[in-house]
Amino acid sequence: MLRIGLTGGIGAGKSTVSSMFASYGALVIDSDLLAREVVEPGTPGLLALVEAFGDGILAADGSLNRPALAAVAFADETKRRTLNGIVHPLIAQRRAELIATANPAGVVVEDIPLLVENGLAPLFPMVVVVHADVEDRVARLMTHRGFTEQDARARIAAQATDEQRRAVADVWLDNSSSPDELTEKASLLWFDRVAPFAVNLAERRAATVDPVVVPPNPEWPAQADRIIARLRAACGQHARKVEHVGPTTIPGRAAEDLIHIDLHVGSPAAIDTVAEPLLAVGYPRVVPGLHASADPGRPTHVRLLAS
Structure with a gap:
């Protein structure tokens, strides 16, 4: 739900x-x-x-x-x-x-x-x-x-x-x-x-979106901060490091309206462990190691790294 x-x-x-x-x-x-x-x-x-x-x-x-x-x-x-x-x-x-x-x-x-x-x-x-x-x-x-x-x-x-x-x-x-x-x-x-x-969310799938290149959005950093806070809350101790990466981190640069987050979870086993908690906060698994937002209003990719 x-x-x-x-x-x-x-x-x-x-x-x-x-x-x-x-x-x-x-x-x-x-x-x-x-x-x-x-x-x-x-x-x-x-x-x-x-x-x-x-x-x-x-x-x-x-x-x-x-x-x-x-x-x-x-x-x-x-x-x-x-x-x-x-x-x-x-x-x-x-x-x-x-x-x-x-x-x-x-x-x-x-x-x-x-x-x-x-x-x-x-x-x-x-x-x-x-x-x-x-x-x-x-x-x-x-x-x-x-x-x-x-x-x-x-x-x-x-x-x-x-x-x-x-x-x-x-x-x-x-x-x-x-x-x-x-x-x-x-x-x-x-x-x-x-x-x-x-x-x-009910169908455990990411939102279908087709991000296009848009002018720089000053809200991207704040949006990423909210996503990072959710991921930390969902993953708890497994969230070793969470960071906003990719083109939307560069001030003044046009980019696809797609937030990229790297979530370092510490071990390969943790990649599976955090799958359900990530789904609960809106990020179903796309393929092992990659989750994406189910919210059509905020396209997001979350890459899980065992490091």
Whole structure:
């Protein structure tokens, strides 16, 4: 299956994109919803929180009083780690349960507001960032969620910067216009790139592309960096050295729009060992020692070297 990491700042419009993808058959996993689900009344998660922080974090009806929990748990770093140690494993377990029910040939979209902040981008074959200008986001938060301007700006300032999100974004969806325009962009993305990517992964084949020589693209180094991060995350200790090679490394030079990566895995046996992990992050095997991207939007060759 194709797993997509979906993120963006508060008020950017992620829900519009996730809803569009869901309408096309994707399984959408909302991290914020999971965080609430695992601490509902009667759950082991809520019991563990009460044991850790006391009955004062409960509302009169026995549900979690989130402001009360925040006041206690964020008082110092030790308590914050305790909170995360309880909730994060439960969220991960529930996420795994949901993914296990997904169509093996389908698409799973994980809506993760703090994907960038938590360093999760390399775990996904594709990261989609929904962006909107700060002033647009402030206005939306005030109009649709009842935030004060001060609260809206504080929430935005506490999250990742646009530059940090751009660094991990395979797809940048600008939502500074109308919801209809964002919906159209999401639809085009699905049919032009996401759906073919998922089919290619299910059939364990690289995308069929015919790279042509194009003018120098200043984005090639950043694109290569994202690929390298994925390969390192997928291969772990087997990734002895990963480097961007070939014509797209030369500034100012026209080249085929094809990223070449050399992945040194240490031994001939490791070439087979990393085949499945590479498939999971979007790079099926073409022939022994060569993998290529299943994503039609980013042609890539990954050469495995036993060195």
